[in-house]
Amino acid sequence: MTRVLTINPGSSSLKAALRTPTVSLTAEIDRLGTSEARCTVTDTGMPPVQEPFSGGAADAVAHVAALLACRDIRPQAVAHRVVHGGSLFERSVVITDAVRESLTALVAWAPLHMPGDLASIDAARACWPDAAHIACFDTAFHHALPDDARRLPLPAFADQLGLRRYGFHGLSVRSIVDTxxxxxxxxxxxxxxxxxxxxxxxxxxxxxxxxxxxxxxxxxxxxxxxxxxxxxxxxxxxxxxxxxxxxxxxxxxxxxxxxxxxxxxxxxxxxxxxxxxxxxxxxxxxxxxxxxxxxxxxxxxxxxxxxxxxxxxxxxxxxxxxxxxxxxxxxxxxxxxxVPADEAAVMDRETRVLLRAHLDVQHSSPQ
The missing domain is CATH 3.30.420.40 (ATPase, nucleotide binding domain)
Structure with missing residues (x-):
């Protein structure tokens, strides 16, 4: 039974869900970064418990880690919603040090989101160093846009710089298509x-x-x-x-x-x-x-x-x-x-596909 933890930081929230792939625990921090922030934790079969919360994205991940630790739970994989994948990342990828470094270059293209995304990734990699960490991009769904939708009314040199329509909330829209x-x-x-x-x-x-x-x-x-x-x-x-x-x-x-x-x-x-x-x-x-x-x-x-x-x-x-x-x-x-968006379900599924592909490569490699 593979436990996948999905971490979904937004501009004013952070949502986490533990899946097997059925949901067994959720934690949602609303109004993140304000004095009104609250963390709502829901265990399967139990009523939600709400408590005040203070801190940013990294603190929220540490809080989720503490919630899992007190239940003696360690995820085998952690799926991260990442707002911008730029032209480099057209699909979900395993987060290596090189991938993490490449994501830094995209902060200027999503300054309200990417710092929190990267902070939560860094915090999660520190909390669960033995887990596989997967980046699931909000822009990936929109890589299928037709050329007349992608192209902005700018000269060719600007298009060559990657200045085009990427689109966001792709995980949300993907979940609607799926459900x-x-x-x-x-x-x-x-x-x-x-x-x-x-x-x-x-x-x-x-x-x-x-x-x-x-x-x-x-x-x-x-x-x-x-x-x-x-x-x-x-x-x-x-x-x-x-x-x-x-x-x-x-x-x-x-x-x-x-x-x-x-x-x-x-x-x-x-x-x-x-x-x-x-x-x-x-x-x-x-x-x-x-x-x-x-x-x-x-x-x-x-x-x-x-x-x-x-x-x-x-x-x-x-x-x-x-x-x-x-x-x-x-x-x-x-x-x-x-229709409720279930971005975590999309992230969970894409993570499990990547994990299976990784195992298949390992099994097919010559000993």
Missing amino acids: VPDLGDAVVAHLGSGCSVTAVHNGQPVHTSMSLTPASGVLSGTRSGDLDPEIPLILLDQPGATTASVRTLLSHHSGLAGIAHGLHDVRDLLAAREHDPAADLALRVFTRDVAMAIAAAATTLPRWDMLVFTGGIGEHAPTVCHEISARLTSLRLPRTLV
Whole structure:
């Protein structure tokens, strides 16, 4: 019985699940890095237990290690969600020192995520040095995008530098493809701390809203999404501005937070909208932006059979999903589903495939 631990760090959370491959233990840390962070632990057959948590991604991994250690559990493999694989990594890979070093070069292409991804990888490799560690990339699913979806409207030299559409939330979309057998031609809206919209035809991506980095596409909790390209340049011209300060502004203080004076969790915005005009405006801008992205994605499909909402907002904020759908009523709105994303299941499966391949190579090698 091979125990695989999946570690899924997000921009504001970290989720861990132990699988055999059925789930036996989960730990989810929500609102990571804030004073409101909580860790919810669920053992099979037991009610969830919640406790306060403080610290970052590496601390979260250490906390998961402690939870396993007190149960005398050591995983044989650890699967890591890694947001960006760039042009180097088109599929899941075993993390070697060389792979770990290559991932460092991608930090600039996902500065909100990759530092936490790498910190959690380093912490996990230290906690479980004898386990196989596997990188599962959010960009891998989108390597199947057609060339007219991948290419950005830039000169050839920029394309040769790797500046193209990579797309994100690929593990989430892959899980929807795997769990909805009659998906057909669908638009999948992954709405969480980060948001993206993907069109899927015959189980393959044909369009996705995020581009080179997870800061692109529709607005998110703290990210601006797509902007007029002159706006960052104007911001850079402001007194005292630097590339780092503008990147921080666009990644940490924009999106819903920028409109609602710092509020960016949709639960808080929904609770505040009746008495806070800024919260109401943020939600209206958000639903408008997402609806437009869904409509645009639908134009890339031969037909539109299904709209799927997933992610933290998609799964748990029906009011927001209803408001998005209401904006689409002038179109032929297809069957609409809310499907929980199970990125950990995809990571677990890909890890087991890699482990089996590794064993097959060992068995076929001459003694």
